[in-house]
Amino acid sequence: MTILPWRPFPIMTLTIRQFLVGRAVRIVAALAAVPLLFALVYRINSEWSTVYAFLVDRVFLDVFSPTLLPIMVLILATGALGNEVEDRTLLYLTLKPRTRLRIVLEKFGGILLVAVPTILAGLALAFALASTAPGPRRLIDRGLDQPDLMPVFVAAMVAAFFGIVAFAAIFLAVSLFVPRALLVGIVYAFAWESLLGRFIGGIRLISIRHYVQSIFVSMLDDPDWTIANAFTARAAMVTILVAVVLSIALATWRLGRMQLD
Amino acid sequence: MRDLMVTSPRLRTEPDNSTTRLETTPARVTGDGSERGSLPGLSAGRAATITVESVSKWYGDIVAVSDVSFGVAPGVTALLGPNGAGKSTLLKMVAGLVSPSSGRILVAGHPPRGESADYRRLGLVPEQEEIYPFLTGREFVRLNALLQRLPKPDQATDDAIAMVEMGDAAGRPIGGYSKGMRQRIKVAAALVHDPEVLLLDEPLNGMDPVQRVRLIDLMKRLGERGKTVLVSSHVLVEVERFAESILVIVNGKLAAAGDYRTIRDRIDRHDHVIGILTDDPRRLAAVLVADTAIRSVRFDGPDRVIVETNDVRRCARIVPALARDHGIRLRGLQPADESLTSVFAYLTER
Numbered sequence: 001m002t003i004l005p006w007r008p009f010p011i012m013t014l015t016i017r018q019f020l021v022g023r024a025v026r027i028v029a030a031l032a033a034v035p036l037l038f039a040l041v042y043r044i045n046s047e048w049s050t051v052y053a054f055l056v057d058r059v060f061l062d063v064f065s066p067t068l069l070p071i072m073v074l075i076l077a078t079g080a081l082g083n084e085v086e087d088r089t090l091l092y093l094t095l096k097p098r099t100r101l102r103i104v105l106e107k108f109g110g111i112l113l114v115a116v117p118t119i120l121a122g123l124a125l126a127f128a129l130a131s132t133a134p135g136p137r138r139l140i141d142r143g144l145d146q147p148d149l150m151p152v153f154v155a156a157m158v159a160a161f162f163g164i165v166a167f168a169a170i171f172l173a174v175s176l177f178v179p180r181a182l183l184v185g186i187v188y189a190f191a192w193e194s195l196l197g198r199f200i201g202g203i204r205l206i207s208i209r210h211y212v213q214s215i216f217v218s219m220l221d222d223p224d225w226t227i228a229n230a231f232t233a234r235a236a237m238v239t240i241l242v243a244v245v246l247s248i249a250l251a252t253w254r255l256g257r258m259q260l261d
Numbered sequence: 262m263r264d265l266m267v268t269s270p271r272l273r274t275e276p277d278n279s280t281t282r283l284e285t286t287p288a289r290v291t292g293d294g295s296e297r298g299s300l301p302g303l304s305a306g307r308a309a310t311i312t313v314e315s316v317s318k319w320y321g322d323i324v325a326v327s328d329v330s331f332g333v334a335p336g337v338t339a340l341l342g343p344n345g346a347g348k349s350t351l352l353k354m355v356a357g358l359v360s361p362s363s364g365r366i367l368v369a370g371h372p373p374r375g376e377s378a379d380y381r382r383l384g385l386v387p388e389q390e391e392i393y394p395f396l397t398g399r400e401f402v403r404l405n406a407l408l409q410r411l412p413k414p415d416q417a418t419d420d421a422i423a424m425v426e427m428g429d430a431a432g433r434p435i436g437g438y439s440k441g442m443r444q445r446i447k448v449a450a451a452l453v454h455d456p457e458v459l460l461l462d463e464p465l466n467g468m469d470p471v472q473r474v475r476l477i478d479l480m481k482r483l484g485e486r487g488k489t490v491l492v493s494s495h496v497l498v499e500v501e502r503f504a505e506s507i508l509v510i511v512n513g514k515l516a517a518a519g520d521y522r523t524i525r526d527r528i529d530r531h532d533h534v535i536g537i538l539t540d541d542p543r544r545l546a547a548v549l550v551a552d553t554a555i556r557s558v559r560f561d562g563p564d565r566v567i568v569e570t571n572d573v574r575r576c577a578r579i580v581p582a583l584a585r586d587h588g589i590r591l592r593g594l595q596p597a598d599e600s601l602t603s604v605f606a607y608l609t610e611r
Binding site for chain 1: 360377404
């Protein structure tokens with residue numbers, strides 16, 4: 001597919017083109033399909049859990065938000081400017097009458113335009129497939145209705161969107177400070193977001209995962225499903241937006257001071 | 262004739278480390294932001310578009326550029342020096358990609374790492390080959406036109422591509438380009454906004470002879486149009502064909518600056534060592550050794566002759582002529598690296 005540099009946002013369209021011709025999108029698409037795989041397994045045997053509990057607990061809280069989401073966004077976000085630095089093509093962007101903020105914002109926009117549809121599509125398809133599972137026979141035999149899945153779907157989509165935005169901005173900034181940002185990011189995603197953030201309370205409060213899950217459970221508004229020290233959805237969204245603004249500012253500052261040897 | 266700064270009284274030997282450097286006097290800023298004065302490389306009264314004052318650049322313990330000062334006026338100026346002399350670092354500092362560790366650089370009166378709007382007046386052709394391989398040549402040039410916010414990017418793209426005669430290949434992905442084609446498309450991208458200052462880092466590398474002639478003609482035309490064109494090269498004889506003035510960089514220091522012919526005469530007086538690749542080295546050696554310009558001939562491997570000459574220009578003329586007359590096939594002729602280094606080092610000698 002050919003996307004010519006689009007006049008209003010040439011760097012953003014260039015970034016999308018870079019993603020589409022590279023391996024990053026294919027890897028992210030494969031990872032985005034992992035919840036779908038989970039849903040397929042669940043569809044084959046749904047005796048062990050209700051659809052509701054499967055989607056809330058197993059898919060979103062256990063797998064998607066702590067592990068898959070940061071890894072998927074990491075792959076795209078560290079490549080957007082990080083690859084330009086490693087490939088030594090960044091000078092073609094910086095030696096132009098464009099402010100550093102503009103360059104960072106267009107790169108950020110490019111990441112979002114690829115990450116949001118790819119990641120959310122995987123999640124949506126997983127929800128769609130899992131929702132066709134019958135669930136445990138004991139519930140069916142007792143004539144109990146499954147809870148409405150739409151609130152779970154909406155909460156998951158909104159929380160995932162905010163997670164993508166937050167991780168994209170943070171990893172974009174990190175890629176300008178750390179030479180091997182992808183490796184560092186993978187360690188961060190597994191060690192910080194996935195393991196430590198899950199068990200150590202202090203870390204939890206400075207973990208994007210916690211804010212994403214706060215948005216999710218807050219929007220779900222189900223007393224059976226909550227997380228420790230959860231923020232309100234509004235507070236979590238505001239915190240994420242502040243983190244995004246700070247990350248963009250940091251990336252802009254760094255880009256203006258980089259030595260492009 | 263322009264000033265030859267290397268032979269002027271400015272050259273003095275540092276007592277502590279026996280290196281030489283050029284003293285500079287303060288430049289005078291004119292109303293248009295350019296500078297006039299007696300910076301090395303500038304003829305009296307000429308305005309400098311690029312001013313480099315006491316610039317040094319070091320990376321940890323390694324000094325890449327040491328206390329270099331010069332001015333560059335409109336026209337074509339060559340930045341000449343052996344590989345690793347600091348030419349690329351200097352060009353990167355002039356372009357604003359790298360900041361100097363000390364000293365000051367002005368391009369058209371503005372610091373190159375200042376306002377991004379100043380990049381409208383600057384074009385850079387970097388030495389590196391990396392370009393977005395998935396873009397076609399036309400898309401790459403157009404991308405540069407868009408990033409420069411040109412009012413008619415498509416027209417500017419067509420004009421720039423025509424300037425480097427890449428029209429036929431412009432629709433192909435850059436990933437499939439030869440090195441010479443990449444160089445030309447980079448030149449087109451750097452020229453698309455018609456910059457006042459054009460910096461080219463070893464632009465003739467990888468180009469075939471025809472492409473070289475065309476790019477040299479283009480650079481000369483740009484110089485004649487009043488553009489400031491600063492071109493780095495490590496090839497002495499190449500520079501003669503396009504540069505009006507030369508800045509010679511050796512070991513990160515300015516060794517000489519001024520008119521090409523005067524520096525060339527000085528260079529030519531020094532012995533040169535030239536490596537010649539041929540199918541018949543023994544017969545070629547026998548033919549060459551009789552010429553007065555050849556001081557010695559030796560063999561270096563099965564197909565290479567090393568010639569030492571005290572008249573490099575005559576040598577460059579007679580070798581192909583003698584080879585042709587005697588039916589000997591030449592496959593390459595270039596200065597040996599040690600010769601190049603010694604020639605540049607010679608310039609810094611008293």
